[in-house]
Amino acid sequence: MVITVGLLGNPNVGKTSLFNKLVGARQYVANWPGVTVSRIEGATSFREYTLHIVDLPGIYSLAATSVDEKVTRDYLLYSPPNVTAVVIDSMSPEQGIFLLLEAFELGLNVIAVFNAIDEVRKSGIKMDKSSLEKFLRVPVVLTSAHTGEGIDELKEKIVGSFKKSVRPLVIDYGNETEDYIKQIEECVEDSYNKRFAAIKIIEGDKFAGSFLKKECKENLIDSIPQEIRTSIPLTKYRYVTNVIQLCTQKNEEALTVTEALDHVLTHKYIGIPIFLSLMYLAFNFTFKVSEPLVGLMEFFFEKLADTIGNETLITSLLSQGIISGVGSVLAFVPSIFALFFALGIMEESGYLPRIAFLVDKLMYSLRLTGRSFMTLLLGFGCNVSTVMAARGLSDERERITTILVSPFISCSARIPVYLLIVSVAFPTRKAEAFFAIYALSITLTAFSSRIVNKIVLKGQNVPLVMELPRYRFPKLSNVFAYMWNRGKHFLEKAGTIIFVASILIWALTYFPSHGNVEESYVAMFGKLIQPIFAPLGFTWQIVSALIFGGVAKEVIVSALSQFHKSASNISIDPATAAALMTFILGYIPCFATIAAIRSETNSRKYTFFAIFYSLGISYLLSLIVYTVGRLIL
């Protein structure tokens, strides 16, 4: 028999970690809110049952204000699971219990899961399970997705709740409010849970209009006084506060670890220098650690290509097209994994989201919030992730801004290209050059946010909302999972897009003059449009490689290495290299990102803006970099 279990909870309470523990999956988890923006499903067997687990996007309440919140509410409203496990952060359970009370009102069959119980114990807080069960009137499980504690008990309780659901707690909002609830219940369509719908209508839920019967008078909603509207959340919070006071015991002492770290790391004078220093160390670590391995892989692929030779059509295809083309990209795998290892530690520790706090003044002037900054951070892996994760932003203008500026965040696809360029043009200043391009990436994103807000999307400022996770010691398995999840796309692309593109590039390079690159089709085409890019110092080889890079940025490496017969033959002067890196930073989003922008904005105007704005700004900026670079480099 199949039991459907919905995992409901606030963002960043460990739902996905719990999901992974329950079904043995390896979904990407992060130490910041808003990572899950669509439903993730998995299954596991327990006794004679199959538990079909659905991990829902994190929400703060069932009043849907953003796309991901609507995904969760619609699922619970129209196809409720057999059992809903409301995951609550034991370290700060207020908002989680608030959501639990809303789940009661929706009439769901609920279990309260207090997660991170290991951290609660470490901090000396005592949580009384039996009191929680008594006051919340539902089965309570204390779990730790970190250690796996309570997972078996959770499965037991799921089965128990499925067999016998409990009568839910009903909160009394006082006579006056209850009268309004009853009055509105009359107007709610029969297919909905009447009390839940009435409460949402009173609260002013923007999607709640669909709950009402057509014949119902509209002025009924308008006549609800403001104090009645606010009495509902206030009553719930009072109840939540009482439950927490009765069920937990805290001991107050000196500074906590998070308080101590935050005091210094978010310091208004030294916070940013520390961040920049740590980023510099991360980039330097990437190069120093991966250098021997990259050298070894380059050596291997070059020897292999030399052994095969390029005398015939087939051997040329093998050595130049496949081994040199794909191999030149694969050689950077150690660097990419090393970089994501370093970034994984920063993210897993909870430090990365603090940067949003450090730059809050700037963010506010850009009319973005802390959450959009964190959404943008996802773009360091893949820009498509940012575009998709922007669903979690409740303000439409902020969502569109985040989507439109996301291509400027340096995604992992651009890393091998930068690595190749810095190795060729800045051999003694690799980390500095790499650091500079990432700094430029963030600056360009910020600048573009301002432009988008000024020109494309006019309107009011949105308030800045910060959600900071606790610091924690990075768990090696999570860091490796982070590294693998971000790096594996690169390997997948090497076997698919890069492989196919490399063969195509080889064919256009080989024909019609049997391997004479200067007279090949690609050279003819490259030389034709090279004059447009001459002011940037780009040769026909660079221009042709950039065109192929429109498919996927990594292909630039493959193309350049084929045009020069080998990656070791590539030579670019520092000024051109700096201009090229700047151009690659934003010249055009890859096909996958363009498709994601089109589907998420549902607008041709925004899609064209994303393409042509980035192309224009990249050209202009590269021109400046090249002109200045020739004077100083």
Place this chain on the structure above:
Amino acid sequence: MRSVNKIMGMMSVLSIITFILYLIEGKVIFSIVVLSFLLVFLFGFREFGSASYTFRLAHVYVGSILFTIASGYVLLTYLFSLFSVFIGGEPYRLSISDIILLITGVYSLINVIYLKKVALRNDK
């Protein structure tokens, strides 16, 4: 419990020496990194008011973590450079400043463990 001011003073001296040595060696950017970490201790001396002791402790704790990271980075760079031998390269040579940084790192690590144990509590 050991004096926080003494630990902070000792860490400041060690990090100033490290900073100057890197500067002399011409590793300007890395010396700036060390300087930014050193600032954590120097700003700790500027903590005044009723909670100054507690916040100084935060500066010592975080500054020590940062120096542990910096020395860990140098150590890892050295260890991974040993692989260069396989491709005909030379392993990274530890300079005087690197050694001083490693010593500072060991002292920092002791401070981190000690302060976490006796002066800070886990998150609420």
